[in-house]
Amino acid sequence: xxxxxxxxxxxxxxxxxxxxxxxxxxxxxxxxxxxxxxxxxxxxxxxxxxxxxxxxxxxxxxxxxxxxxxxxxxxxxxxxxxxxxxxxxxxxxxxxxxxxxxxxxxxxxxxxxxxxxxxxxxxxxxxxxxxxxxxxxxxxxxxxxxxxxxxxxx
Numbered sequence: 001x002x003x004x005x006x007x008x009x010x011x012x013x014x015x016x017x018x019x020x021x022x023x024x025x026x027x028x029x030x031x032x033x034x035x036x037x038x039x040x041x042x043x044x045x046x047x048x049x050x051x052x053x054x055x056x057x058x059x060x061x062x063x064x065x066x067x068x069x070x071x072x073x074x075x076x077x078x079x080x081x082x083x084x085x086x087x088x089x090x091x092x093x094x095x096x097x098x099x100x101x102x103x104x105x106x107x108x109x110x111x112x113x114x115x116x117x118x119x120x121x122x123x124x125x126x127x128x129x130x131x132x133x134x135x136x137x138x139x140x141x142x143x144x145x146x147x148x149x150x151x152x153x154x
Contacts, residue, residue, distance in 0.1 A: 010043070016035065024082060026081060028081075028083075032085075036083075040098045052073075054072055066118055069083070111130060115139055
């Protein structure tokens with residue numbers, strides 16, 4: 001399936017989807033946070049897409065927004081897709097988990113929670129994976145993170 005065909009298939013599955021592919025090797029979809037879980041579930045289960053493999057899930061700090069980026073692949077059709085979700089709420093950033101859709105997301109989301117402070121609704125084990133449970137202040141991969149003791153400033 002070409003990127004154009006994939007976009008045509010997906011474009012009516014959720015309100016507010018934005019598509020682009022100009023600066024990427026994959027078709028990119030930006031999805032509103034309230035549509036994330038439903039879209040992801042359909043991307044995996046629909047017989048026309050069958051995105052059964054979440055091969056990367058990352059947090060991103062764009063200074064004004066926090067985002068989660070999902071790289072998906074269909075091992076049946078061999079097509080790939082990037083899905084992005086954003087929030088401007090830097091104090092309590094929250095998205096729905098996709099760990100019930102792809103089990104591998106459970107650890108990705110815990111890492112994102114540690115390093116970016118993004119919480120995932122309905123996650124089965126939303127606790128620290130890398131950082132200590134107590135005594136840690138801040139989220140090391142945020143652009144506004146400051147660690148006076150270990151920070152290297154040029």
